Amino acid sequence: MPHHRESHLVARIGWLRAAVLGANDGIVSTASLIIGVSASGASRSSLLVSGIAGLVAGAMSMAAGEYVSVSSQSDTERADLDRERQELATQPEAELDELAGFYVERGVEPDLARSVAAQMMARDALGAHARDELHITELTTARPVTAAFTSAATFTAGALLPVILAAVLPAGVTVAGEAVGSILFLALLGWIGARAGGASPARPVLRVVFWGALAMAITAGIGRLVGASV
Template identity: 50%
Template sequence: MADSPATHSDEPHAPGTGAKLNWLRAGVLGANDGIVSTAGIVVGVAAATVERAPILTAGIAGLAAGAVSMALGEYVSVSTQRDTEKALLDKERGELRDMPEEEFSELVAIYEAKGLSGETARQVAVELTEHDAFAAHAEAELGIDPEELTNPWQAAISSAVSFTVGALLPLLAIVLLPANLRIPLTFVIVCVALALTGWISAVVGKADVPKAVLRVTAGGAIAMAVTYGIGLLVGHAVG
């Protein structure tokens, strides 16, 4: 896309900034999932027993299962996206090879539709085509940067790591705290951590901070309350 000089001076962005923000947002969301799911498990088990061993076992099992599930899900999802992007790029490459004039006219029409005059749109298309015709068409027509295709392995590892980091907080809290304080203090610690992840995700996404913090914290609190209640019921029934 061709931007005016004013756009570049008013809103400078380094190459890949959007992708980095997306990865940061995904990392925060992965950590949030790890906190909520693991907190729900350990609080539920702690409601049924005061023994550390079953709480720790359940927490580690939940952490491992959640991290693997997140990694596999992200790998499959991003692999599908990458395959789609590559197919679209291959098609565009073939059209540029077989129909260069039609593709050039299409590029001019795209920039005219964005508000440029016919003469300016043609000049922009000429300069972009001379510089890198394939990249110009991929970005303008498909919204894809051929040099920055999504990486399924990177996504999978990032999701697993962020989930694990988030899951460690409630797991360590409930295992290390005294039996009479572990549930209420873990509840407080988890809510504070969720408020932080909500704040970060809102700031990164330029969303409403109070609303994001309230939504994430309330969701985690409800999850812990539900699993705590289930733990009490199951613990009493088994006992």
């Protein structure tokens, strides 16, 4: 009998979250930095130095932060699996009852639930408990290295856009040009992220544009205040 295989968008969650977060942070943080420095009256060379420094520092920070945080999740998963493995070795009957109980809670008749649990444990006891008790699956398991590289790469890609704008925009319109260009980049990012995740694009686009515009506006205001007082 042929197997019917389906491809679900939830399989993209692991890399999509890191990618959208990295690119969004790259655009917002670098554009905000450039806008703030430009609003203070700095030269074009200072803008480019600030932008490139922000790009490198941000990419390294994103990579390190993602690796550390996702590694913590991975450590927790590993500890739970080790404990579950020990319980399966020392209390197999209790673990069978526990697994059957999960199926009963989902609406399976008790006798059938115990039969199913016994068959599942006979095939892969740890895998069955990891999935149904701990909710650890192939789709959700933590991947620190993948998350770190994805975040660093997408942050760099996002941050390059405002740096390029700073290099090509005329000096008199740098602040306005950076703001408008970065908002357009954010809108595009929101649309791409929504399409990749199978969601309607309206809310994601509005969400990233609102928070990005707010961050840039606050940074521009601070830059003007600092530039006026120095």
